Amino acid sequence: MKRIVIAGVSGAIGGALATSFIERDPDATVVGLCRNPEQAPKALLFHTKGGVLAWDAGDSASPATVAEALEPIMAKGEGIDTFIYAAGLLHGSGMFPEKRLEDLNSDSMARAFAVNSTGFGLLVQALLPWLRHREFKRIVAISAKVGSIGDNRFGGWYAYRSSKAALNMLVRNLSVELPRRCRPVACLSLHPGTTESALSEPFSQSLAKLTVRTPAETAANLITVLEGVDEEDNGRFLNWDGSELPW
Ligand SMILES: NC(=O)c1ccc[n+]([C@@H]2O[C@H](COP(=O)([O-])OP(=O)(O)OC[C@H]3O[C@@H](n4cnc5c(N)ncnc54)[C@H](OP(=O)(O)O)[C@@H]3O)[C@@H](O)[C@H]2O)c1
Numbered sequence: 001m002k003r004i005v006i007a008g009v010s011g012a013i014g015g016a017l018a019t020s021f022i023e024r025d026p027d028a029t030v031v032g033l034c035r036n037p038e039q040a041p042k043a044l045l046f047h048t049k050g051g052v053l054a055w056d057a058g059d060s061a062s063p064a065t066v067a068e069a070l071e072p073i074m075a076k077g078e079g080i081d082t083f084i085y086a087a088g089l090l091h092g093s094g095m096f097p098e099k100r101l102e103d104l105n106s107d108s109m110a111r112a113f114a115v116n117s118t119g120f121g122l123l124v125q126a127l128l129p130w131l132r133h134r135e136f137k138r139i140v141a142i143s144a145k146v147g148s149i150g151d152n153r154f155g156g157w158y159a160y161r162s163s164k165a166a167l168n169m170l171v172r173n174l175s176v177e178l179p180r181r182c183r184p185v186a187c188l189s190l191h192p193g194t195t196e197s198a199l200s201e202p203f204s205q206s207l208a209k210l211t212v213r214t215p216a217e218t219a220a221n222l223i224t225v226l227e228g229v230d231e232e233d234n235g236r237f238l239n240w241d242g243s244e245l246p247w
Pocket residue numbers: 007008009010011012013014034035036039055056057058085086087088089115142143144145191192193194195196197198199200
């Protein structure tokens with residue numbers, strides 16, 4: 001993995017992935033996308049190959065601005081070999097995971113869908129010219145096991161669960177279309193495993209029974225999975241240890 005773009009690089013997992021890629025290969029070009037570029041990890045801010053570009057999943061014009069800014073950093077012909085969408089929203093101001101139907105709120109649903117699903121599709125659309133080269137490329141959505149329809153036995157978390165299920169459907173759709181347009185490619189969803197972050201922090205007490213990893217441990221796990229991915233993995237939903245998850 002030599003030419004990498006990561007969306008959500010100000011987050012715990014996105015930032016740890018960027019840092020790990022740079023530590024593993026200082027020659028890799030790594031471009032991070034996030035709302036406030038100064039919040040990107042230091043390793044990326046000081047990395048000489050790549051950079052950090054402003055991007056907001058809530059702004060539909062943002063992907064075109066990203067594409068324009070990417071051109072001088074990464075030649076389209078050379079292209080991206082790894083695109084990772086690591087942005088995500090579970091809670092925020094006036095937004096908390098719903099416990100029951102009465103908690104459903106149209107604003108929270110719209111915000112969750114914009115960040116957890118639509119943002120991924122619109123970025124892949126904007127980055128398509130960088131995906132047309134002939135080398136193998138990975139298009140990876142950091143999803144969540146709670147977005148699995150087949151695995152949903154507890155209910156609740158309506159906005160997060162349904163927007164992650166929509167993200168998974170975008171991945172499946174792209175796994176049909178992309179091989180026709182930019183083979184060789186694998187487009188997949190990846191559950192990172194429970195990880196210390198701002199997103200998981202409000203649930204730290206209820207997570208006490210689970211194994212919670214540091215962002216660096218999660219990044220190492222995800223990179224191991226990504227190193228083993230090939231065209232056969234196109235359209236799959238994988239756990240952090242490489243095992244298969246039900247859609
Ligand atoms: N942590 C876990 O246990 C866990 C478990 C399962 C799945 N995941 C998934 O892993 C991914 C990374 O989560 P994390 O744990 O690293 O959480 P995090 O530290 O809270 O990071 C979330 C990222 O999403 C970005 N984001 C939020 N709203 C955005 C918007 N409107 N436009 C652009 N970016 C926006 C944040 O940017 P700002 O810095 O600008 O807010 C940040 O970069 C998410 O997709 C999450 O659903 C995490």
